[in-house]
Every structure is written in structure tokens, then in C-alpha cells.
Amino acid sequence: MTATDLPLPTPQGTQGVPRVGEEDPRQTKKDFTSDQEVRWCPGCGDYAVLAAVQGFLPDLGLRRENIVFVSGIGCSSRFPYYLETYGMHSIHGRAPAIATGLATAREDLSVWVVTGDGDALSIGGNHLIHALRRNVNLTILLFNNKIYGLTKGQYSPTSDVGTVTKSTPVGSVDQPFNPVSLALGAEATFVARTLDSDRKHLTEVLRAAAEHRGTALVEIYQNCPIFNDGAFQLIKDRDSGRARLAHLVDGEPVRVGEDHVVVRSGGALTVVPETDAEPADVVVHDVAAEEPTQAFALSRLDDPSFAHVPMGIFRQVSRPTYDDQVRAQVDGARASAGGPATDADLADLLHGGDTWTVTG
Amino acid sequence: MSTKPLQRLDRVVIRFAGDSGDGMQLTGDRFTSETATLGNDLSTLPNFPAEIRAPQGTLPGVSSFQLHFADHAVLTPGDHPDVLVAMNPAALKANLADLPRGATVIANTDEFTRRNLAKVGYQASPLDDGSLESWHVHGLPLTSMTVEALADFGLTRKEKERAKNMMALGLLSWMYSRPLEGTEAFLRAKFDRAPELLEANLAALRTGFNYGETTEDFAVRFEVAPAPMAPGTYRTLTGNQAMALGLVTAAHRSGLPLVLGSYPITPASDVLHALSALKRHGITTLQAEDEIGAVGMALGASFGGALGVTSTSGPGLALKAETIGLAVATELPLVVLDIQRGGPSTGLPTKTEQADLLQALHGRNGESPVAVIAPQSPTDCFDIALEAIRIATTYRTPVIVLSDGYLANGSEPWAVPELDDLPGLDVTFATAPNATGEDGQPVFHPFLRDEQTLARPWAVPGTAGLEHRIGGIEKADVTGHISYDPDNHDRMVRLRQAKIDRIAETLPPVEVDDPTGDARVLVLGWGSSYGPIAAATRLVRSAGGRIAQAHLRHLNPFPADLGEVLRRYDRVVVPEMNLGQLAMLLRARYLVDVRSHTAVRGLPFSAAHLAEDLHRDILEVEGDTAGPATTDTPREEVTR
Numbered sequence A: 001m002t003a004t005d006l007p008l009p010t011p012q013g014t015q016g017v018p019r020v021g022e023e024d025p026r027q028t029k030k031d032f033t034s035d036q037e038v039r040w041c042p043g044c045g046d047y048a049v050l051a052a053v054q055g056f057l058p059d060l061g062l063r064r065e066n067i068v069f070v071s072g073i074g075c076s077s078r079f080p081y082y083l084e085t086y087g088m089h090s091i092h093g094r095a096p097a098i099a100t101g102l103a104t105a106r107e108d109l110s111v112w113v114v115t116g117d118g119d120a121l122s123i124g125g126n127h128l129i130h131a132l133r134r135n136v137n138l139t140i141l142l143f144n145n146k147i148y149g150l151t152k153g154q155y156s157p158t159s160d161v162g163t164v165t166k167s168t169p170v171g172s173v174d175q176p177f178n179p180v181s182l183a184l185g186a187e188a189t190f191v192a193r194t195l196d197s198d199r200k201h202l203t204e205v206l207r208a209a210a211e212h213r214g215t216a217l218v219e220i221y222q223n224c225p226i227f228n229d230g231a232f233q234l235i236k237d238r239d240s241g242r243a244r245l246a247h248l249v250d251g252e253p254v255r256v257g258e259d260h261v262v263v264r265s266g267g268a269l270t271v272v273p274e275t276d277a278e279p280a281d282v283v284v285h286d287v288a289a290e291e292p293t294q295a296f297a298l299s300r301l302d303d304p305s306f307a308h309v310p311m312g313i314f315r316q317v318s319r320p321t322y323d324d325q326v327r328a329q330v331d332g333a334r335a336s337a338g339g340p341a342t343d344a345d346l347a348d349l350l351h352g353g354d355t356w357t358v359t360g
Numbered sequence B: 001m002s003t004k005p006l007q008r009l010d011r012v013v014i015r016f017a018g019d020s021g022d023g024m025q026l027t028g029d030r031f032t033s034e035t036a037t038l039g040n041d042l043s044t045l046p047n048f049p050a051e052i053r054a055p056q057g058t059l060p061g062v063s064s065f066q067l068h069f070a071d072h073a074v075l076t077p078g079d080h081p082d083v084l085v086a087m088n089p090a091a092l093k094a095n096l097a098d099l100p101r102g103a104t105v106i107a108n109t110d111e112f113t114r115r116n117l118a119k120v121g122y123q124a125s126p127l128d129d130g131s132l133e134s135w136h137v138h139g140l141p142l143t144s145m146t147v148e149a150l151a152d153f154g155l156t157r158k159e160k161e162r163a164k165n166m167m168a169l170g171l172l173s174w175m176y177s178r179p180l181e182g183t184e185a186f187l188r189a190k191f192d193r194a195p196e197l198l199e200a201n202l203a204a205l206r207t208g209f210n211y212g213e214t215t216e217d218f219a220v221r222f223e224v225a226p227a228p229m230a231p232g233t234y235r236t237l238t239g240n241q242a243m244a245l246g247l248v249t250a251a252h253r254s255g256l257p258l259v260l261g262s263y264p265i266t267p268a269s270d271v272l273h274a275l276s277a278l279k280r281h282g283i284t285t286l287q288a289e290d291e292i293g294a295v296g297m298a299l300g301a302s303f304g305g306a307l308g309v310t311s312t313s314g315p316g317l318a319l320k321a322e323t324i325g326l327a328v329a330t331e332l333p334l335v336v337l338d339i340q341r342g343g344p345s346t347g348l349p350t351k352t353e354q355a356d357l358l359q360a361l362h363g364r365n366g367e368s369p370v371a372v373i374a375p376q377s378p379t380d381c382f383d384i385a386l387e388a389i390r391i392a393t394t395y396r397t398p399v400i401v402l403s404d405g406y407l408a409n410g411s412e413p414w415a416v417p418e419l420d421d422l423p424g425l426d427v428t429f430a431t432a433p434n435a436t437g438e439d440g441q442p443v444f445h446p447f448l449r450d451e452q453t454l455a456r457p458w459a460v461p462g463t464a465g466l467e468h469r470i471g472g473i474e475k476a477d478v479t480g481h482i483s484y485d486p487d488n489h490d491r492m493v494r495l496r497q498a499k500i501d502r503i504a505e506t507l508p509p510v511e512v513d514d515p516t517g518d519a520r521v522l523v524l525g526w527g528s529s530y531g532p533i534a535a536a537t538r539l540v541r542s543a544g545g546r547i548a549q550a551h552l553r554h555l556n557p558f559p560a561d562l563g564e565v566l567r568r569y570d571r572v573v574v575p576e577m578n579l580g581q582l583a584m585l586l587r588a589r590y591l592v593d594v595r596s597h598t599a600v601r602g603l604p605f606s607a608a609h610l611a612e613d614l615h616r617d618i619l620e621v622e623g624d625t626a627g628p629a630t631t632d633t634p635r636e637e638v639t640r
């Protein structure tokens, strides 16, 4: 399934994290809800994601105290305060780095990163791509509202060209990032996209992400009713959305709406009416493909007009994780030396090299 | 064994100088090791260009290694070499100015070709034109001697030539009666897989040694008796090695894993290298994507209950500033090693400086106090690492350690401590709720402080019932909830400062060295300038001057009695390798009219020049009773 020989087994994402015992009381949504008043704007898409996460965490079966949410800066980064788990609301863009240190130091934690389009893709772009390529065991929720909310409405690295904001009164000129394309290019092992208002889809994707061992990046299209209202309306709306969404299902042909399919055409993919498609050209989704090429091509179907938008899991492959391997090196060094270093071993270390003795 | 007369010396300073590719650092290291095993006290100063291979034969490409060894306590690598080994004209030209008349020059004549001479602007060879009359010059064809000695080896000419540093090492080892066994063992390990190269290097080493014995060029051999040292086991350590050993020792004694997040940077990378080899001791090293990632990883590990450490130099400290501020706000332990180098910006990557003091203290937004400490010698880096971990874990605070390039690469003998003699490090995590909520249920308040230290509890994820959220946004005292309340912010700012100030309660009083007990001038330093200042003090005293010396290892907070100590003297002189940063802090804090003595040449202070300056201070304060000053011309700038 993967491109490398695995030096290590690649267990499930939450393996090693203590679970709620049979005899323990069942955890509920309430157990995961902190006493802090939620302070997003009314109608903000963040509420729906919070509710979905609070609702789904008990089902993961992990002990609450072994779950940690680390966030950066931005509206969505307030997320950890509202969850009755451990959390750190860190600084702008740095959550993936902090989470990497935490996840590597502590195998027994389920570590989540909550970030936004500005946090993850602008100021924290470097940490994000390196977390992805390293494949640290993290679940990253990237809330993409295509705008800076907390600083009151400047364009973001995912805003469409021509976006008019206070900082771009005659329109932004820079090409936006496609977060899914970026993640795939950064060697991510799990990349998915979902929508704040589709509770069922959101929950399914989050569960798969949590169970993935390695870095799972989930782009969540999230509406900001204050500064970028309706950014995703075309796909949220039941009627217009139906014709535009391509729900990615592993092993199935990729369909857009009810009567279109995605076909190969030259090096790229296009969308054609199903009746016009050569069956051999129809793209069959393969989340576990070793090469991310097809997943990348699917991510390129997006365009600002939302003519067709693939949703779901683009890629899900197994590759040894950074933290597992780092710990294995420490464990291996200990094992080959006959166990963890003792005081006597420390004394030997201090006495290493060329020594000489002065007698009294 | 030797037929030549043996002359006893009390101290020698040797400088090996050559092209960056000539292996001078290795040669110096080996000579140091041989010298250490003989029981001399010693101090070293490697000095090399930032370029890995600067253009061959040029002045910028010169790499040197200076070693001072003696039959008594050594404080510095020495101001002036007694012997210069110059492997090419550039090495001679770059170093001649530091060489007092009468000193010995051993030059590799093979490299004094017209082309090489021209590269550094010599019209004629200084070996022949009489311009070196005032020095004892031994011109030896070291390269061709080496090639000749290795004639029977199946190596290329280039490979043979490369062994010329061993030829030089052998000769110097003979001259100063150093044993070869250590170097032979070292070569055996190094060329484990290349027997031909091993034999060639051994042969070059021995040929150099034997050459000294047989040639008429060298009439006498020297020896330097062992220095009196306390009984014990010794080894030599560089500052970076000592720092790594200190950290691993702290990890052992605290029973916690240590996680180093680091990004390669000169002159700090050797700390990363050293710790990377100590996985067996529960050390995890993470080479991050950048400086910010490195400190973020360390802080994440600290949140998880490990000892989070990051190592860097000045430019990296600048990048880490925001994350260090986050550690101040979240009140988590974090150790930041800043191995300072010349600045600003890229500055002088391989040269030393002490100009990050104010950055360490104040280089963050907001009132963001952290503990700042500095080692005073290469091996003091071991103790300072333990101290950093003590402060960080006891007070749940970032600690910035200010080492520098001179300490990092310089080496000296180290008495290997017994583990039982080292301070203990007891770290306790919170395990249970620490308060009762309004509903009568037990609750956990993450910012309920220890009364004595003002530290907040360290409650690590995985502890049931203590789930809590921390972050950079201001938190309410005690409960740790987000708070924008003005009074709360005022209180928290003051609490964070008070917590750092309380560290002073655990610091020893300032140790003042004043043998006559009636000095009116105090010289006060910090960090790596200890050796040169102590050497200067020694010079002043041997010339009859009265001077007191004290040194700060704690820069924030200062020891509690520092102000009182300063006020005891008519004059306080503060030498620093910056433009007077500590002096400014002392003036501001204690309203004492501190005199600043500064030099930013990328090199440690010259003890002689410092001594002369101190003498002038004594004269000004005491009038004619101060005794004669030394005669050297000062080179360091003196700001008054």
C-alpha cells in the first residue's frame, strides 16, 4: 500500500491512547463541554463544528484527559477553550510545531490541531507543510472561511483573486492556495475536505481522520457570516449544491451531481455528462493510491465558481509516523544497550573520552 | 630516551595556523588531549572562518587553534603565542601581529611559493628577506618531508600531503615532551576502515617526532610540569560538550525525558549533535523546520511533562522571541540555549560576542520576564545546564542561557563530578484538584500558585480531573480562565515579575575575591569573560595593584546582595564584549556609576590590555599609591 518498506507497524491513529474502560461511566457530549461561554458571532460556522466535535469525541472511546487540542490564533483557534480536554491556545501559526513536540513526547495522547486559513497557510505555512511531510500523529482541522475574521475582514491566502476587503479595496491580486492541493504536495498521508453545515459528513470525515495514524489534514469549509457570508452558499444550498458536489467514495467512479462524471483527459481531469463518457476514462477514486497524482488532479477540479467541488477523503495512505519512529530510535538505543540508562551509565558517560587521574 | 637537553617551562602558548583544509583544529585538539593527560592546566581558543573551505591560501581562509598550558592554573588561552606553527604564508601573515618578538615560528616552507606569497601580498618570502629577524624562525619543508616519509605507501600524492598536520603534531609533541599514545589510539579509531591511511598518519606522526630528535634545527626540548590539581578524575571538555552532558545529567536526576528542538546554527549545532547521540539516556532530539518550530516543539514537549530545551544563537533567539513569550504566559518550563556570536544579523557566525544580554532580558513584547544565566568557563556549562533546569522546573519559567562561541568551542580540564555531589532535581507534577468549586466539588485551578515560589502547578495531559486550557491570551489569576479585566492583568503582570524576582532567594551571595581586603576598585564581569578578567586581575595584583573581582552567573534576577556589593567600592569596572549592556542594567538598577570596558572584536579580551586599563582605574581612584602600570598598549576601546 505504501511506497516504503515499513520499519514499524502503522497502528491506528489512537493506538496507545488510554481508552474508557468497560466499567467506567459512558462519556457524553456534556463531559466534553467546558464551562466557558462560547464567544463566536451568531451564525458562525464554528458553532456547528464545535457541536459535531463535542458530539463525536465520546464515541472515539478515548479518555478525555488524554486528548489535547492545540490551536493557533484566529476565530477558530478559540476552540480548545470550549472543550473539557487539555488544551493550548498558542500563538499565530505555530500550533503544528507545538503539537509535534507534544505528540512526540507523549505517545499516550490524541493530539488535535485547530487552525484557520490564515493561521495555517499564511503565518504558519512552514510548520504546516513540515508536519505533513513528517507525518506526525496529529489530526489537523483547518477551518477555511477564506477571510481573516478576528482582525476584521482582510483577505486571506485562500481568498479568490479580486476579493475586495478593507486591505484590498480594489481587489486582491494574489493567487490563492488550494489547501488540499497544498497538503497533497506536502506529502500528506491523509487529506480530506468537508463542510461545517453537513454534520453527518463532517463527523464521518473527522472519525476517519482521528483513526488515521499520521498527520490527517481536514479542510472544513466554514462560513463567516460577518466578513465573508455566503462564501460556500453555492454548495451549501441543497439544489445548487447537488449539481456541484463530487462525493469521493473509495473504489467508486467519481460523480459530480447526478449525471456527470470525472474523466481523464490528457494529463488532467475534466467533468463530462455521464452519457458522453468513455467508461475506460471514468476516474475511479482510490484513496490508498501510492502516488498522490490522481488525488491532486481531483483537487484541481475546484475553481472559484464552485462548478464542481470534490468532498470527502482525497488520500489515506499508511506511512510510518515521525513520532513513532523518533520514539523507536530512543527505545532501540535503550534496548540495544540493555535497557534505560542507569546512574552507573550516566557516570560512565561523564567519565567518557580521554581521562586522567590526579592522586592526592 | 632523548639525547637533547631538557628545559623546564612554567607555561607555553602555541598557535597552530593553516588553511581551513589543513586540519589545524584536529591538530590542536590532539595536542590538547595529550597535554591534558600530562596533567597541565590548559585553555584553548579555536578560531576559524565561517566558510567551510574559503579560497585556499588566502587570509580569510586561515584557521587557527591556540592552546595555553601551564604548571599552574590557567585562566585564558593566552594573549600572545610563544610558538606559531604556520602551514602557509597566509597563516604567517594573519597571525604575526599577535606574536611577541623572540617567539618561535615553525613555517612549512613548501607552501611559501611565489604564487602563495602573492596571494597574501608578500613581494618576497618573509622567511628569506630578513623581515622575521626578531623571531626564531624554523623553516621546514613539512609537506615534502611527509610525502617522502610516506614514499612506500600506495596513496596518491594528495593523500600523502594531507598527513602533514600529523608531521607537525609529531614535531611539536617532541618539542614539548608530549606522549603520542592518545593520538595513536585516536587515529586507530578514526581510520578504522582505512588501514592504509591509518598507517600513513601514524608514520607521519612518528616521523615528525623523530625528526625533532635527530635534526640539528632544534637544540633543546621543553617540558611543562603538571599543574597542581585537586585529586580526582579529569577530562577535557568544550563548552558545548559540557552543556550537553549537563542537560543529560539534569534529565537523569529529574527522572524526566528531555526533548531538544533545534535548528542548525553556528556555533550551537554541536549541542544538537552531542545530544542526538544520547538517545539511550532518554534524550529526544528534533531537528525542526526553523528556529520557531524548534522552540515550539520544545514548548509542546514541556506541556507534555518533558524537559523542553531549544539551542540556538543570537539570530535564532530573535526568531524564538514570540514563543518564549508564550512560555512566559503559559508558565511552562523551557530552557533556551543562546550560544552567542558576533552580531547584528548574520554578523560573525564563528566569532564570539556577549551582545545578546539585552535581547535575552527584554527581546519580547510586553512585560515578559525570564530567568537569564550565563556560564563563566567551558566546563561551567555543565553546571549552568543543571541550574537552568532547576530554575525552569521549580519556577515554571523559560530560562535563557547565554553561552558564546568562545566557551562553546574552547576547552579546559574538567574534574568529573560524583553524581552524589550534584544538586538534586525534584520535579513534582500536579496529580489532584487543588481547590473546591462553588458547588462544593473539587476543582483544579491551573494558576493557583505555590506560596513560596509563586510557581503554578505543572499538570500534564493524561492526568484525570485536571483538564484545563492554557494559552497566550491573558488568564485570570487562580482559575486560568480568559480575562480582560484591567485589575487582573495588572496583578498577573506583577505576579509573573515577582515569580522571577523570587528566584534570587535561592541564589548564593556574590562572591568577591579581594585578597588584600582593602581594594577600592571592583571589576565585575559576566559569562565567558571570566577567564580574561581573572587573568587581568592576577596581572594587576602581581604588579602590586589592589583590585577586587566578582563575576555574575545570574543576570536575571541578580543576586540579592549585588547592589550592596557594588556600593562598597569607589569604582566598579565592567568589561563586556558588547557596548556596555550589563553596565547599563547595573546603572539603571542600582544607580551606581559603573565604568564600562568594552571590546567587540570577535575574540576574548586580552588579559594584558584589560590589566592595563584596570590599573588606570586604580590609579585614578587611589592616586600615586597604586604602583606601576603594565606597559602594553591597549587595543580594546574604552568607553568612559
Ligand code: SF4
Binding pocket: A039, A040, A041, A043, A044, A045, A046, A075, A076, A145, A149, A150, A223, A224, A225, A226, A227
Ligand atoms: S468573525 Fe466570522 S469566523 Fe470569526 S467568529 Fe465571527 S463569524 Fe465566526
